[in-house]
Amino acid sequence: MKLKTADYKRDIFYLMNKYSGTISIVEAEMLLEYLFNCARLDLYVKDFVVTDTIEELHDFLIERRLSGDPVQYITGHAEFMGMDFIVTKDTFIPRPETELLVNEIINSSRLVRLRRDSLEHYWNDRVSSQQYSSSGHDNISREQSREVKILDLCTGSGNIAVTLAKLMPQVEITAVDISEAALKIAEKNAERHDVSDKVKFYKGNAFNALVFDINPKFDIIVCNPPYIKDEEAP
Ligand SMILES: C[S@@+](CC[C@H](N)C(=O)[O-])C[C@H]1O[C@@H](n2cnc3c(N)ncnc32)[C@H](O)[C@@H]1O
Incomplete structure (x- = not known):
C-alpha cells in the first residue's frame, strides 16, 4: 500500500486539505465518502486517484456546502443511531440529541x-x-x-x-x-x-x-x- 502524505498532490488528502478551515473535517469526510462511494475508513486505507473531473466535482460539492446546503442534503444521507437514513429537503435531518x-x-x-x-x-x-x-x-x-x-x-x-x-x-x-x-x-x-x-x-x-x-x-x-x-x- 502506498503511504499517503498531505503533500502528495492529487490524492485524497490533497482534496481534504484544499478546503481545510472552510468546512469541518467530518463534513469533508462525508463529502469524500459520497464522491468516492466508499466507507469513511476507506478514505484512510485505500488509494484513490483524483482526476481533474473528480476535483471539479469535489469543488462543486464544496461550493454547495459553502452556499449553505447541509452536507446531508448534498449527499442525501444522514447517520442516526449508527444507521444510514435517506434524507431530502422534504425531511428534517436527524439530530444526534x-x-x-x-x-x-x-x-x-x-x-x-x-x-x-x-x-x-x-x-x-x-x-x-x-x-x-x-x-x-x-x-x-x-x-x-x-x-x-x-x-x-x-x-x-x-x-x-x-x-x-x-x-x-x-x-x-x-x-x-x-x-x-x-x-x-x-x-x-x-x-x-x-x-x-x-x-x-x-x-x-x-x-x-x-x-x-x-x-x-x-x-x-x-x-x-x-x-x-x-x-x-x-
Ligand atoms: C422536527 S421534524 C422531526 C423529524 C423526526 N421525527 C426527527 O426527530 O428527526 C418535524 C416533522 O413534523 C412534521 N409535522 C409538522 N406539523 C405536523 C402535524 N401537524 N402533524 C404531523 N406532522 C407534522 C413535519 O412535516 C416534520 O417532518
Missing part, C-alpha cells in the same frame, strides 16, 4: 413490559385463588401481550420509528407526518432497514391522522415536533 430520546423510549418500553408482566401475574393469581377457569386469560397470547405499541408523531424521515423497529424485537409502530413527501422517504427508510412489517405510516395532522387506525391505543407516544422556524431552516 434525538438519539437520547430513542434510548429513553427503549428503557421505558422495558417498564411497560414489566408492568404488563406483573399485571398478568396478578390476574393469574386472582383467577387461581378464586378457582375460576383460567382459560379465558390464557387466550390472551403471551406474545401479543408483550408487543409494545408506539406512536411516533411527526416522523419526518422515519428515523425514530425505523430505529425503534430495528432495535426492539416485539414492537408495533405507527408513524404519522403531515407531509406526504416526508412520508414517502420514511417508507423508503423502513424498506431499506427491512422493518416495513413493523411500522404503519399515516398521513395527517397529528392524532387526526389516526382516524383509520382500527386500534389507536399506544403504550408510548413520542413526538419531535417542528422547532426550527422556516426562515432559519437550511
Whole structure:
C-alpha cells in the first residue's frame, strides 16, 4: 500500500486539505465518502486517484456546502443511531440529541413490559385463588401481550420509528407526518432497514391522522415536533 502524505498532490488528502478551515473535517469526510462511494475508513486505507473531473466535482460539492446546503442534503444521507437514513429537503435531518430520546423510549418500553408482566401475574393469581377457569386469560397470547405499541408523531424521515423497529424485537409502530413527501422517504427508510412489517405510516395532522387506525391505543407516544422556524431552516 502506498503511504499517503498531505503533500502528495492529487490524492485524497490533497482534496481534504484544499478546503481545510472552510468546512469541518467530518463534513469533508462525508463529502469524500459520497464522491468516492466508499466507507469513511476507506478514505484512510485505500488509494484513490483524483482526476481533474473528480476535483471539479469535489469543488462543486464544496461550493454547495459553502452556499449553505447541509452536507446531508448534498449527499442525501444522514447517520442516526449508527444507521444510514435517506434524507431530502422534504425531511428534517436527524439530530444526534434525538438519539437520547430513542434510548429513553427503549428503557421505558422495558417498564411497560414489566408492568404488563406483573399485571398478568396478578390476574393469574386472582383467577387461581378464586378457582375460576383460567382459560379465558390464557387466550390472551403471551406474545401479543408483550408487543409494545408506539406512536411516533411527526416522523419526518422515519428515523425514530425505523430505529425503534430495528432495535426492539416485539414492537408495533405507527408513524404519522403531515407531509406526504416526508412520508414517502420514511417508507423508503423502513424498506431499506427491512422493518416495513413493523411500522404503519399515516398521513395527517397529528392524532387526526389516526382516524383509520382500527386500534389507536399506544403504550408510548413520542413526538419531535417542528422547532426550527422556516426562515432559519437550511
Ligand atoms: C422536527 S421534524 C422531526 C423529524 C423526526 N421525527 C426527527 O426527530 O428527526 C418535524 C416533522 O413534523 C412534521 N409535522 C409538522 N406539523 C405536523 C402535524 N401537524 N402533524 C404531523 N406532522 C407534522 C413535519 O412535516 C416534520 O417532518
